[in-house]
Amino acid sequence: MGLFSRDPDSGDDDDAASDGLRFWEERGFVAATIVVGAVLVCLLVWFFARGDSDTPTSQPSQTQPSNVVPTEQPTEEPSVPPATPTEVPTSTGTTRPTTPPPLNSTTGGCRNKTPDMKLPTTAPPAVTWQFEGNILIPLQVAGGPATTAQSGVRSCFAHSPTGAVLATMVLLGQVINPDMTEDVLLARVLPGPGRNRALNEFRHPTTPQAAGQVQFAGFKILAYESNFAIIQIAAQVNNRDYAALPVTMRWNKGDWKADLKEDGTFNGTVAPDVLASLDSYVGFRGA
Incomplete structure (x- = not known):
């Protein structure tokens, strides 16, 4: 499908990816298809799975909505410096602490009647970053999540571009927590062959668990329509x-939910998008 590709001119990244691949091979990890249930190794193994490939994948060939946001191939070193875990990025690039939103809200997230419908070109403001396992996820009063179930699954995001971004990051952050994976798949993923495959893989894993650290660094809205x-x-x-991972989200029954491919992955079988730069991304991170 090729929803993302690597820069053919970035030789340094090829070397880094090859080093990363050797790192995983030393620990017995297999460069295989990226199945959601294996933690969803989509954030780790997908990065190194084809790090030794010399052939870049093509740009997306599928038909997308007319308001697809154009992007450019990154070329320079990563340009977004990390903030400390106790600080929160704001839309101006500075950092300041914020008050965490309530676990359940009657006015925010999917209950927000007047969400900001502009495509965000800077980091969403007034965001609190909280750890979900070892990864920081963003929480915002206006954009959500506005509901937290007893299982800990967070849902109810604003019906807006910013709400879709927050929903995607929170989904990814929670689904890679093995204590919550099944609950998240059932609550935050659309039913269908993809979810069934992911659930089966989680319950009967055939791919080794990934290890290492992942932290969100930014986002890019490739396409946005109402639903x-x-x-x-x-x-x-x-x-x-x-590296970067595309996630398809659909508005369903009053919230944003992920739409998995039939093989149980977010993005199908593609070469990893090893980034040489975050220049075309909106920098958005908590650490």
């Missing part, structure tokens, strides 16, 4: 390399 969005999330792996 459909493709959000590409950039993440930093092991405090070194950057």
Whole structure:
């Protein structure tokens, strides 16, 4: 499908990816298809799965909505410096602490009657970053999540571009927590062959669990319509390399939910998008 590709001119990134691949091979990890249930190794193994490939994938060939946001191939070193875990990025690029939103809200998230419908070109403001396992996820009063179930699954995001971004990051952050994976798949993913495959893989894993650290670094809205969005999330792996994953989200029964491919993945079988730069992304991170 090729929803993302790597820069053919970035030789340094090829070397870094090859080093990362050797790192995983030393620990017995297999460069295989990225199945959601194996933690959803979509944020780790997908980064190194084809790190030794010399052939870049093509740009998306599928038909997207007319208001697809154009992007450019990154070329320089990552340009978004990390903030400390106790600070929160704001839309102006500075940092300041914020008050965490309530676990359940009657006015925010999917209950927000007047959400900001502009495509965000800067980091969403007034965001609190909280740890979900080892990864920081963003929480916002206006955009959500506005509901937290007893299982800990967070839902109810604003029906807006910013709400879709927050929904995607929170979904990814929670689904890679093995204590919550099944609950998140059932609550935050659309039913269908993809979800069934992911649930089966989680319950009967055939792919080894990934190890390492992942932190969100930014996002890019590839497409947005009222009931459909493709959000590409950039993440930093092991405090070194950057990569990106596209996630298709659909507005369903009053909330944003992920639409998995039939093989149980977010993005199908593609070569990893090893980023040389975050220049075309909106920098958005908590650490």
